[in-house]
Amino acid sequence: METEKPSPSQQRRARQQQKTRQMILDHATRVLLKHGVDGFSMRKLADRIGYSPTAIYFHFADKDSLLGEVVERQFMTFRGMFEKVERIKEPLRRLVEMGMTVVEFGLRHPDSFRLMFLQSHPTIPKGRLVERGNPSQDCYAFLLSTVCEALEAGQFRPELKDAEQLAQIFFAAVHGVVTVHLVKGDDPWIDWRPVKPKARILVEGLVRGLSRSG
């Protein structure tokens, strides 16, 4: 394989392309967070950025890919919200506050949450932003490491040994509280109680129920 070094003009062009790519992503993100995924369309986005609809397809394969990249960036800011929680020493307490952070994120950025956790994203971007398995970038890895810590300290009941399983259980529980609120929160059929207290009781109750001391 011959690796031709790119000429200066090629580099400049590549830089320009990256810039317009970013510009499109920025606008797409803004539209998504303001009008939701239903209020987003390629044509509206094109209108907004002053290009024709087809121009976007020069930079992104299709709508799914574009949304996939937006989601990837949302995951970065999502991960950022866990910084405060990171310094909690006690793993089980950290686990609880991680759950509350997810809830916080879901309430603050509902459309973002919907996009990230209520939609399948089959199209995986090639150059991923977040590094798989690295707890400082991958949220799931961070959750997993916390569970592992508690596990190694022998804080869970003896029959619970699978860190992946436990992590997925905790995430699913918290996910459920937020999702039900986002999807059915307006339904007058049910006399809904506030989300945060419910989440607290759920996560703390779960920790108590699964830990050795409980």
Add this chain to the structure above:
Amino acid sequence: METEKPSPSQQRRARQQQKTRQMILDHATRVLLKHGVDGFSMRKLADRIGYSPTAIYFHFADKDSLLGEVVERQFMTFRGMFEKVERIKEPLRRLVEMGMTVVEFGLRHPDSFRLMFLQSHPTIPKGRLVERGNPSQDCYAFLLSTVCEALEAGQFRPELKDAEQLAQIFFAAVHGVVTVHLVKGDDPWIDWRPVKPKARILVEGLVRGLSRSG
């Protein structure tokens, strides 16, 4: 108000209308359960039933109303799945099995679950099939009554007194397990564990963590 008694031919017409309504609903349900909500469209449905697309609008206000009624019927069959669980005497054990039933339903009828619990349905049908608050028809009421039973028997921790809150917590947790599986189950990013064991551990752990004995 003058209640004119309907003539025989009027009655027959009304019957015929109800019949085609049902026919449309039946086909709509079948399409939805086979091809999912994304594979459903008014025009395809019209094709299927041999009418023009607009004909459907004579029987239903719009797509949302039609889907709303389909969902309502799905809730009836959903409720039906709880019959076996109903005879469990011990309320906390019943609570656990109710959760497992929800999971069972979600795994067996994923598109149905998506339609019922992952979509907002602002349009409430006028003549509702299920009677609000009646535990033998309304699933939430059934859940609520079970929670109440355990609550009255003093089986929950003393600080937990709100039946609605507890019911919503339990439902959200189970909902989360199913939803995460349906939405992200294909994501190769995570090494997913089987759903049912996770659900069991979650619900039993939660019961243990929130109950007095735990």
Add this chain to the structure above:
DNA sequence: TAAAATAACTTAACACTGTTAAGTTTGTAG
């Protein structure tokens, strides 16, 4: 420096979608 090639677009179109306005057939009521 002129010609060829390539990047970065635009225009026009296709095949869909939900929904409505207006027209048509058909059976009932007076």
Add this chain to the structure above:
DNA sequence: CTACAAACTTAACAGTGTTAAGTTATTTTA
């Protein structure tokens, strides 16, 4: 027999994602 309303159909509107073909400008090559 006429009038009317029910139950439809046809045609159209406004929107969607996406592609094929054409255009313009810049860069590379002969």
